[in-house]
Amino acid sequence: xxxxxxxxxxxxxxxxxxxxxxxxxxxxxxxxxxxxxxxxxxxxxxxxxxxxxxxxxxxxxxxxxxxxxxxxxxxxxxxxxxxxxxxxxxxxxxxxxxxxxxxxxxxxxxxxxxxxxxxxxxxxxxxxxxxxxxxxxxxxxxxxxxxxxxxxxxxxxxxxxxxxxxxxxxxxxxxxxxxxxxxxxxxxxxxxxxxxxxxxxxxxxxxxxxxxxxxxxxxxxxxxxxxxxxxxxxxxxxxxxxxxxxxxxxxxxxxxxxxxxxxxxxxxxxxxxxxxxxxxxxxxxxxxxxxxxxxxxxxxxxxxxxxxxxxxxxxxxxxxxxxxxxxxxxxxxxxxxxxxxxxxxxxxxxxxxxxxxxxxxxxxxxx
Amino acid sequence: xxxxxxxxxxxxxxxxxxxxxxxxxxxxxxxxxxxxxxxxxxxxxxxxxxxxxxxxxxxxxxxxxxxxxxxxxxxxxxxxxxxxxxxxxxxxxxxxxxxxxxxxxxxxxxxxxxxxxxxxxxxxxxxxxxxxxxxxxxxxxxxxxxxxxxxxxxxxxxxxxxxxxxxxxxxxxxxxxxxxxxxxxxxxxxxxxxxxxxxxxxxxxxxxxxxxxxxxxxxxxxxxxxxxxxxxxxxxxxxxxxxxxxxxxxxxxxxxxxxxxxxxxxxxxxxxxxxxxxxxxxxxxxxxxxxxxxxxxxxxxxxxxxxxxxxxxxxxxxxxxxxxxxxxxxxxxxxxxxxxxxxxxxxxxxxxxxxxxxxxxxxxxxxxxxxxxxxxxxxxxxxxxxxxxxxxxxxxxxxxxxxxxxxxxxxxxxxxxxxxxxxxxxxxxxxxxxxxxxxxxxxxxxxxxxxxxxxxxxxxxxxxxxxxxxxxxxxxxxxxxxxxxxxxx
Numbered sequence: 001x002x003x004x005x006x007x008x009x010x011x012x013x014x015x016x017x018x019x020x021x022x023x024x025x026x027x028x029x030x031x032x033x034x035x036x037x038x039x040x041x042x043x044x045x046x047x048x049x050x051x052x053x054x055x056x057x058x059x060x061x062x063x064x065x066x067x068x069x070x071x072x073x074x075x076x077x078x079x080x081x082x083x084x085x086x087x088x089x090x091x092x093x094x095x096x097x098x099x100x101x102x103x104x105x106x107x108x109x110x111x112x113x114x115x116x117x118x119x120x121x122x123x124x125x126x127x128x129x130x131x132x133x134x135x136x137x138x139x140x141x142x143x144x145x146x147x148x149x150x151x152x153x154x155x156x157x158x159x160x161x162x163x164x165x166x167x168x169x170x171x172x173x174x175x176x177x178x179x180x181x182x183x184x185x186x187x188x189x190x191x192x193x194x195x196x197x198x199x200x201x202x203x204x205x206x207x208x209x210x211x212x213x214x215x216x217x218x219x220x221x222x223x224x225x226x227x228x229x230x231x232x233x234x235x236x237x238x239x240x241x242x243x244x245x246x247x248x249x250x251x252x253x254x255x256x257x258x259x260x261x262x263x264x265x266x267x268x269x270x271x272x273x274x275x276x277x278x279x280x281x282x283x284x285x286x287x288x289x290x291x292x293x294x295x296x297x298x299x300x301x302x303x304x305x306x307x308x309x310x311x312x313x314x315x316x317x318x319x320x321x322x323x324x325x326x327x328x329x330x331x332x333x334x335x336x337x338x339x340x341x342x343x344x345x346x347x348x349x350x351x352x353x354x355x356x357x358x359x360x361x362x363x364x365x366x367x
Numbered sequence: 368x369x370x371x372x373x374x375x376x377x378x379x380x381x382x383x384x385x386x387x388x389x390x391x392x393x394x395x396x397x398x399x400x401x402x403x404x405x406x407x408x409x410x411x412x413x414x415x416x417x418x419x420x421x422x423x424x425x426x427x428x429x430x431x432x433x434x435x436x437x438x439x440x441x442x443x444x445x446x447x448x449x450x451x452x453x454x455x456x457x458x459x460x461x462x463x464x465x466x467x468x469x470x471x472x473x474x475x476x477x478x479x480x481x482x483x484x485x486x487x488x489x490x491x492x493x494x495x496x497x498x499x500x501x502x503x504x505x506x507x508x509x510x511x512x513x514x515x516x517x518x519x520x521x522x523x524x525x526x527x528x529x530x531x532x533x534x535x536x537x538x539x540x541x542x543x544x545x546x547x548x549x550x551x552x553x554x555x556x557x558x559x560x561x562x563x564x565x566x567x568x569x570x571x572x573x574x575x576x577x578x579x580x581x582x583x584x585x586x587x588x589x590x591x592x593x594x595x596x597x598x599x600x601x602x603x604x605x606x607x608x609x610x611x612x613x614x615x616x617x618x619x620x621x622x623x624x625x626x627x628x629x630x631x632x633x634x635x636x637x638x639x640x641x642x643x644x645x646x647x648x649x650x651x652x653x654x655x656x657x658x659x660x661x662x663x664x665x666x667x668x669x670x671x672x673x674x675x676x677x678x679x680x681x682x683x684x685x686x687x688x689x690x691x692x693x694x695x696x697x698x699x700x701x702x703x704x705x706x707x708x709x710x711x712x713x714x715x716x717x718x719x720x721x722x723x724x725x726x727x728x729x730x731x732x733x734x735x736x737x738x739x740x741x742x743x744x745x746x747x748x749x750x751x752x753x754x755x756x757x758x759x760x761x762x763x764x765x766x767x768x769x770x771x772x773x774x775x776x777x778x779x780x781x782x783x784x785x786x787x788x789x790x791x792x793x794x795x796x797x798x799x800x801x802x803x804x805x806x807x808x809x810x811x812x813x814x815x816x817x818x819x820x821x822x823x824x825x826x827x828x829x830x831x832x833x834x835x836x837x838x839x840x841x842x843x844x845x846x847x848x849x850x851x852x853x854x855x856x
Contacts, residue, residue: 034627035627035630035631151828151832154832155831155832160627161448161450161627162831163831164450164627164630165765165769165827165831166827166828166831166832168452168762168765168827169824169825169826169827169828169831170824170828172762172820172823172824172827173821173824173825173828176818176820176821176824177821177824180818180821293758297634297635297638300631301631301635304628304631337642337645337646338642338646340638340642341638341639341642341643343635344634344635344636344638344639344642345639347631347632347635348620348621348632348635348636348639351620351621351628351632352620355623355628
């Protein structure tokens with residue numbers, strides 16, 4: 001019984017991370033009907049950015065520190081200038097260049113500033129943790145925005161299989177480019193939480209232990225999910241998002257700026273994936289460029305399990321998947337090897353029995 | 368199917384069939400490959416011991432294997448319009464089972480565990496028996512499953528629960544079995560008559576042990592010169608058939624899904640296959656499996672060398688057969704049904720086409736050739752590890768198919784040749800490029816060779832953005848791809 005409860009707790013924290021990533025899959029699928037293969041790699045980039053910001057390793061160019069804000073501001077002004085010019089007579093590549101530049105400047109600027117903040121505050125500390133988390137989320141938001149802008153937006157009217165292959169290409173690019181940029185070897189993530197090393201257990205009684213990292217992961221997930229629920233249900237953008245995912249063309253007839261909403265969806269999903277990347281590093285502080293592959297696939301399985309396109313379903317599916325994996329790991333000999341396959345067995349089972357997932361609706365195909 | 372009309376204009380077509388004429392006019396390419404294979408081996412290998420060199424030889428063989436893989440995936444992804452991301456999984460099935468068969472049963476054991484290298488590939492009947500017993504055991508499992516499914520489907524209101532409970536019990540039994548066999552670390556310890564899996568393993572082993580003497584005597588009755596090629600052929604076919612069975616198992620449930628779901632399902636199945644291999648002790652688990660290597664180059668003692676005693680004609684013969692088979696399927700009535708399913712599934716099923724059947728057919732044939740390619744790869748490399756069959760491998764084949772143009776068999780083959788040869792060429796710029804080549808070009812080539820996968824990824828994205836119809840037609844290089852459909856649906 002104690003072992004059972006222990007496995008449930010372990011599974012809950014893994015499941016929370018799956019849920020965070022699965023939400024990104026499910027939102028993008030809901031809006032664009034596209035499986036965003038690159039999402040797992042955005043999660044990897046999130047973890048990597050957390051590592052780079054946290055361990056003060058951002059050395060972008062040879063510009064001295066006092067000149068960096070100036071360069072950054074100049075780049076931002078140029079980007080805004082391009083966008084303002086594009087508003088008058090807008091060839092699409094002009095807008096694309098401007099927005100990409102804008103996202104890039106925001107990402108580099110945030111990376112620079114937050115690295116300085118973390119260096120000033122020093123880690124492990126709660127402020128440092130928050131800075132790392134927020135900066136990583138911002139950078140990945142920009143990354144998700146750029147991915148959608150450059151890779152998926154031009155293909156929106158093409159057959160779905162085209163975008164799917166592109167998504168695989170983006171994933172491959174991030175994974176292998178990551179191996180070149182970040183190096184192949186796993187890196188040790190810096191300690192962010194004060195006292196995590198000396199006091200790793202929050203609760204240790206009756207043979208059941210709860211790790212501090214697990215508790216932080218679960219609470220952070222709950223907080224992020226509350227924020228997401230607020231955005232989706234109680235803001236105008238969220239209303240537009242729901243409208244777009246309900247009926248794409250009609251929403252655009254209702255005066256909703258589709259491009260903005262799709263970009264917003266990608267940013268939201270990427271932000272949550274980056275949060276998952278930093279949070280998992282609290283528990284297993286090893287980050288490497290291939291960490292996103294399996295995690296992304298499993299999170300996708302979680303999204304399918306819960307009913308893809310359904311945010312609550314993604315959360316439920318993620319937690320269910322985490323629990324199942326933990327139980328298999330705990331109760332099967334060689335369980336950790338089998339656990340790699342369990343997600344896919346679940347996937348096949350779901351697709352066989354109820355392709356719409358646990359909370360999904362059955363959609364009848366019409367000609 | 369539309370029956371051929373009997374007007375005067377089409378009389379030629381009705382007499383020998385449109386497929387035959389088209390076949391004759393399109394046969395020149397595969398025929399060329401076969402001819403090259405069987406003609407040039409004489410000139411290339413006799414008297415010139417080191418001309419191709421072992422490295423070039425390996426690259427050339429790998430090109431052939433990749434052509435088989437790409438063309439067979441083209442049948443699934445391009446011709447039938449499904450999207451499989453698990454081709455390397457089928458390749459793994461073929462590679463591991465064929466490799467295991469030739470390793471364990473293909474040689475003649477002179478003493479307890481050592482196999483004389485000269486006696487490798489000398490027992491075709493035992494290899495055949497191995498695959499037959501595997502198929503029998505699988506058949507019993509399938510029959511059980513089918514009976515259960517029949518019961519579930521037959522059950523009406525009152526008895527509805529019974530077969531479901533039965534099925535659940537069977538699955539539980541299976542899980543308990545696997546865990547016990549695993550705990551004991553030896554499947555044969557599980558008592559054969561109380562456990563289903565144990566029963567199947569016992570059946571499998573009973574056939575193999577009791578048939579060993581008979582199969583050896585059959586093999587000995589064969590002329591010695593034919594034993595080696597026959598053993599190899601049996602291993603290749605067996606690996607292909609097992610992969611086809613795997614394709615059937617994967618395809619039947621997952622081909623009810625469409626497009627992107629199918630991609631994920633096949634990917635999931637490929638992962639499951641890899642996990643199954645990694646956890647299986649007889650297949651070498653995580654450390655990998657050593658497999659006897661089929662002789663790669665012809666025996667210098669024999670002039671002209673005997674066809675069938677080295678890998679080159681096998682690989683390129685299979686490549687030619689694969690292209691021919693895929694081409695024949697694509698241009699047959701079956702192929703037209705498959706094309707109809709690809710273009711519009713709902714309309715096709717409204718026309719009376721059994722969509723699932725044709726999709727599964729394409730999938731199974733594709734898996735078969737992937738299995739054969741895997742078996743070739745096993746005996747080419749001599750060492751099997753699951754890392755050779757992971758997602759990256761599948762994606763690499765998808766890149767070949769996409770680059771070649773979805774639906775174009777020649778495109779896939781050429782793309783496979785180019786994408787396999789190019790990194791090797793670029794890696795050896797110092798020897799292949801003339802001396803006066805500027806250094807930055809050499810560096811660039813080296814960079815491309817080192818960052819092959821990054822370049823693949825960029826190519827994939829760029830081709831999809833600009834030339835989503837592939838590069839197989841020169842006219843596609845200049846003109847942007849036409850936008851076909853107005854809305855994503």
